[in-house]
Amino acid sequence: MKPVRNFASDNNASIHPQVLEAIAAANHGHTVGYGDDAYTESAVRKFEQHFGSDIGVFFVFNGTAANCLSLKSLTSSYHAVICSEAAHIYTDECGAPEKFTGCKLIPIPAPDGKLTVESVKHAYHGIGDQHHVQPRVVSITQSTEMGTVYKPTEIKSLAKFAHDRDMFLHMDGARIANAAASLGLNLRQATRDLGVDVLSFGGTKNGLMGAEAVVFFDKKLGEDFRFLRKQGMQLASKMRFTSVQFEALLSDDLWLRNSQHANRMAKLLEKELKEIPNVRIVYKVDANGVFAQIPRKAIAKLQKKYFFYVWNEEESVVRWMCSFDTTEEDVKQFTSLVEETVTT
Amino acid sequence: MKPVRNFASDNNASIHPQVLEAIAAANHGHTVGYGDDAYTESAVRKFEQHFGSDIGVFFVFNGTAANCLSLKSLTSSYHAVICSEAAHIYTDECGAPEKFTGCKLIPIPAPDGKLTVESVKHAYHGIGDQHHVQPRVVSITQSTEMGTVYKPTEIKSLAKFAHDRDMFLHMDGARIANAAASLGLNLRQATRDLGVDVLSFGGTKNGLMGAEAVVFFDKKLGEDFRFLRKQGMQLASKMRFTSVQFEALLSDDLWLRNSQHANRMAKLLEKELKEIPNVRIVYKVDANGVFAQIPRKAIAKLQKKYFFYVWNEEESVVRWMCSFDTTEEDVKQFTSLVEETVTT
C-alpha cells in the first residue's frame, strides 16, 4: 500500500483547508474579471501589510512564470542574468527564461546553492563590450534548491554588489516562507529590507492550490508589468480565486505556520536519518528539504514505496522535502523504511 | 445595490458547484506533480471518450495560452496565421501570439466574425516568396467573438482549403461548448469530424475555476507539446486540481447542460430586448452572447448598475453575455432596467 503522503516535493502536497475554504467562500455571484475586483484589491493590501507600501503586486499561475516575468521586467534582450548553476531558472524550466526574455543566463558554481559576491564577480565582465551580454540581474533562490538558506548579511552583500553596478537583485522565493521562518524574520525583513528588488513570492509550495506573486519593491519597476503578464499568458480571468488564496495565506500567519511546520518536519527527518548508518546528510538542513547520500541500491527499493527525486545520480544523493501537511508519523514511517532498506 | 450577476462576460461567473466539489474531493494526501498522476490520466480518458482515441490532450492555465501554444506547435517563426480581424488572438491578447510564436497574424475583415474560404483566399499569397511570411494556420473562433456560430459545412470548407494547401485549421474553442450545444452536435462532431486539427478547448467560461485544454486530433502533432507547455510557463505543479475540473465538466453532460443553459438565457435576453424600442440586435444570436445597438447616452447610465463592455464605441454597440449561472430573473431584471433606461 502506498503511503498517503510522500517526501517527493512540497508541491505534491494538497491545498491547505483554509485556502480551499477561501475559494469556496468567494464562489458566489459574478465578479469582474482580470483582477479589477475587490478580492484582488484586498489581497494586494495584505501584501502591503506584510511588505510595506509603494510596492507592485501581480499574481501569476506558477513559479516558472513568476521568475520569467520578473526577469523580463528588469532586462532587455542583450542583458544577462547571473545565477547559480543549480538555480531552478537555469536547470528546470525548459529554457523558459531564455525564450521569454531573450537573455543569456550565466551559471555560477555554487556547491551549497548560494551565490557569493566573490563568485558573482567572475561573471561580471565584458561591461560595455558590444560582443558580450551585459549583466543586469543577480538572481538568488531563497531557500535554495539545496535546502540551505542565505543569511541576511549574505543577501545584503549581493544586493550591494548588484546595486553598485546598476544591476538588480531578484529573489526566486518559491520557498521564501520557509527561509523567513528559518531565519526568524518576517516577510519584509527577509526580502525588501535586505535589498531585494523583485521577488517571486511562492504560494503553491506553501499550501495554495496554485498561485505565485511577483512583488516589486520599487513600484515604478512594475509599472508596465500588467502588459508583460498578459503577453506572458499569465492573466487569470477569474482572478478572484487566485487572490483569495493569497488572502488566506497572508492572514493569521498561515504562511508562517505552514512553513514553520514544514521546516520542523525536515529537522525531524534529518534527526531520524542521522541515526541511520549508511545515510549521510549532504547539505545543511536550513529549511524544509533534506538531501541525503544513501547506498545506490537502496534508491530503487525505496522508490517502490515512495516517489521521490534523485538529486545527483553519480553521487547517489536523493532529495526529500517536507510540506505543511507532513506529519510526525509520516516521518517516522518513512525513516523506518529507510533504515530497513539501507541496512538490509 | 449592485446585482448579484451581470452580463459582462461568461468569465465573470463563478465556479460550477460540481467543479468545486471535484476539487475538494481531490484534496487529500500527496499526488505526484506536473501531470503524471491518476487524476490527469482519468481526465485525459474523458477527453478520449468525447473526442475519440489517438488524440493528444494537454491542460494549460488560460485561453491565451491554449491559443498561443497551439499556434506555436504548428508553426515556425516565418509562418503566418490567418484569422479574423476581430479574433481574440488578434485583438485581445496583448500580442502574446506574436511574442511567443514569432509569427505574423494576418487579419481578415469578417463582419459577422466568420472567416470564409473566399476571404481567406485573399490572404493566401506570396507562397514560396522569401520576402513573405508563409501562411500555415487558419484560426477560427467557435462560437465567434460576435456570438455567431459557424455551420459545419463552413468549417469543413475552411478545413479543406487549409489541408489542400499544407496548412492547419486551429479552432479557438473558448466557447466551443456553446457552439456545439447551438448546433446540436457532440464535441467530436463539432470539431474533429469537421477537420479541425488543433482545438483550444475552453473550460473557464463554461463553469471551471480556470483551465483550458489543447487537444491535438493527430497525436503526432502534439508529440513535443509538453516541452512547449513547460517553456510556455503553463505547466501546473499541482495538476490534479486542474484535471479534476475537466473530469467534472466532461461527466454527466455538465459541459452541455452549462452551455445549453447559457445559450437559452441569451435567447431569452434577445427576445426581451427585441421588444424594447431603440434597441437593435446587431448579430445573429447563435450562442450565449447578445450584441445590441443602444442609444449612446444609455450606455453610461446602464453601466452604473451593471458592468459590461462596449463592443464598438463609434456605433454604440454593446456586448452582453450569458453564462451557466445566469437566471431568468437576472435577464428580466436587467432588461427591465434597459427598457427603463433607453426609453427615458
Added chain:
Amino acid sequence: MKPVRNFASDNNASIHPQVLEAIAAANHGHTVGYGDDAYTESAVRKFEQHFGSDIGVFFVFNGTAANCLSLKSLTSSYHAVICSEAAHIYTDECGAPEKFTGCKLIPIPAPDGKLTVESVKHAYHGIGDQHHVQPRVVSITQSTEMGTVYKPTEIKSLAKFAHDRDMFLHMDGARIANAAASLGLNLRQATRDLGVDVLSFGGTKNGLMGAEAVVFFDKKLGEDFRFLRKQGMQLASKMRFTSVQFEALLSDDLWLRNSQHANRMAKLLEKELKEIPNVRIVYKVDANGVFAQIPRKAIAKLQKKYFFYVWNEEESVVRWMCSFDTTEEDVKQFTSLVEETVTT
C-alpha cells in the same frame, strides 16, 4: 538580347564608381574591426555634418535590419508599431519586425502610401488596457512604397501626434535621399527638423554596394544600440568597408546627385508613358518610382524583355523604378517597347 539596365528596382543597380573607389582606397593594411577605426569615425562625422550634432549613428547591413533594429530600440515586446498596410516592414520582410521585436504591427489603409493623423488615430486606442498592445511607434516610409513623398507639414503633424502621446516617429528612409531631393530639402531638413526620432537611412538603393545606417536624433535613444546591433547579427567585422561607402555617399553631394538623377529619370519615364494610350499613371510621381496600370496581357510580354514586379495583380498595376545609373536612353528604349507592347 536583354537590356543592360532594367526598371525592376533601384537595388538592381550597380555600385556607384566613387563608392567602389572608396572601398578600393581603404583596402590596404590592417584596421581594427567592428567599427573602432578611423574610417568609421570619419563617416560618423560626415553624418554629423549633414544631420547636426548629438546624434547616434550605427551602420548595418541592410534595410530590413535598419528597420527592425530601430523599432526594437524604441519598444518593449508589448508595444505596437503603427504603419501603413503597404509598409515594407509590414509586407515584405518575412515577419522580421515581429520576430525581432515581439511587437505587433498595426496596419493602416493608406491608398497613396501615406499615413495621416486621421488614419493613425483609429489605431491609437486601448491605451493602458492590459489586453491591448500599446502603440509606441508610428513608422512612415519616405519616399513611400508607392513613390509618393510626404510633405514636411504632413510629417510634422504625425510627429506632433506621436510625441503628444509619448510615442516615437520612425522613418524608413530606404529612399530618403530621393524624398529630400524631391522636396528640395537637405537631409536634416527632411528628417530631424520635422520631428523624426529615428531614421533608417538608406544607402544601398542610392548607389552603395550594401549598407544602411540607423540614425538617432536623440543620442540617448541609441545608447545601448551597439548591443542590439551585435545581438541582431548586424555588426560587420571589416567595418571600414561599410564606413567608406557612407563617406563617399555623403561627400560632394553624391547622395543628392544620385537621387536627383533617379528622380529626373522617373519624371521622364512618367512623361513618356503618359503619351502612350492604355497606360495610366496610378500614383503621383514624387520620387524615383512610377506605378502604371497597363493592359493585363502586356505584362507578361514586357517581362520577357525586362524583369520587373507586378504591384497589384488584380488591378494590373506594375512598378517601375529608376536609379542613379538609369540613362535617358534606357527610358526611351523601354518606353518604346511599352508603347509597342500595349498598342499591338
Added chain:
Amino acid sequence: MKPVRNFASDNNASIHPQVLEAIAAANHGHTVGYGDDAYTESAVRKFEQHFGSDIGVFFVFNGTAANCLSLKSLTSSYHAVICSEAAHIYTDECGAPEKFTGCKLIPIPAPDGKLTVESVKHAYHGIGDQHHVQPRVVSITQSTEMGTVYKPTEIKSLAKFAHDRDMFLHMDGARIANAAASLGLNLRQATRDLGVDVLSFGGTKNGLMGAEAVVFFDKKLGEDFRFLRKQGMQLASKMRFTSVQFEALLSDDLWLRNSQHANRMAKLLEKELKEIPNVRIVYKVDANGVFAQIPRKAIAKLQKKYFFYVWNEEESVVRWMCSFDTTEEDVKQFTSLVEETVTT
C-alpha cells in the same frame, strides 16, 4: 609609427585583391536582386564542386548570422545546443543565438577548445523530461577559438554520438579553411565526409570583404532556410557582390593559398616566440593563431604599438592571429618588439 599590419585578428586584414577585382568585375549594369541571379547561381555551383551535390548553400553577412541561422534551422525553442564554454557562439555574440533561436546553449569545459564525446555525454541528459531543454545540436568550432584543430577521427566520433541520439553536428567554420589546410584535407573531406550536418563556412577571415555561407549537407534541412534568412535580416539585395566574393575564394585554390599562408605565418610566429625567454606558447599551434603567456607588464607596452586582444587576463595570456596578408617581415618585426619588451 604604427605598423601596417597587426596580429589582432584575421578580420583586421584587408580584402584579397582577387576578391576586390571580382567585385569590380561584376559592377556593371543591372542584376536582379536577392540572389536570383547568374552570379549567385555560379557561386553555388562552385560550392557544389568543392562539397559535392545535393547541398543547400545560402550566403549571409557575417559569422554571427551564419551560426545563429544554422542553429535556428535545426532547432525548436525548447531544444539545447551543446558547445564548448569558449565557443564563439557562447561567449562573443551578445546572446544572439539565444535571442534568435530561443534555445539554451549548454557550455562544456574544453581546455584546448575541443569537445570530446566524453565531455558532451555529461550535458546529454534529461531526455524526454519536460522540465529540461532537449539537446538537439552539438556545435564545434574548427579551427577552434584556441587555434587548435580537431582531428578527423575526433569529429567523426562527435558526429556519431550526435546522430545516434537524433542530434545534429554543426560546425562553426569561421576558420574552416585554416583547419582544412592544416589537416591536408580538401573542404569536403574536412566537413561533409566527417559527418558534419550544417557548416558555417567562413569567408571574411580568409580574405573576403565580408561574407559567410551556410551549407547544408542534407539539402532537405535547408529547405525553408530562405525564409529564416530573410526573417533573420540577412538577405542582401545586391547579392551579386556577395556571390562573386565566394566565386573568387573558391577558384584557383584561393581559399587554400590564403589559409596555408596564414597558417605558415603562425608557425613562423610560434618558432620566433619560442626562442624568447619569458614567453610560453599555451596551445598547440595547429592553424593561424598563437596564444602566448607573457609577462603581465609587457602587455600594455606591446599594445601601444600593436593592437591585440588579451585572451585571459588572470593568466596573462594573449592571442595573436596571422592572416593571408601577414608577411614574414611582419612577423620578424613584431617578434623583435616582443623580445625587446619582455626582456627589458
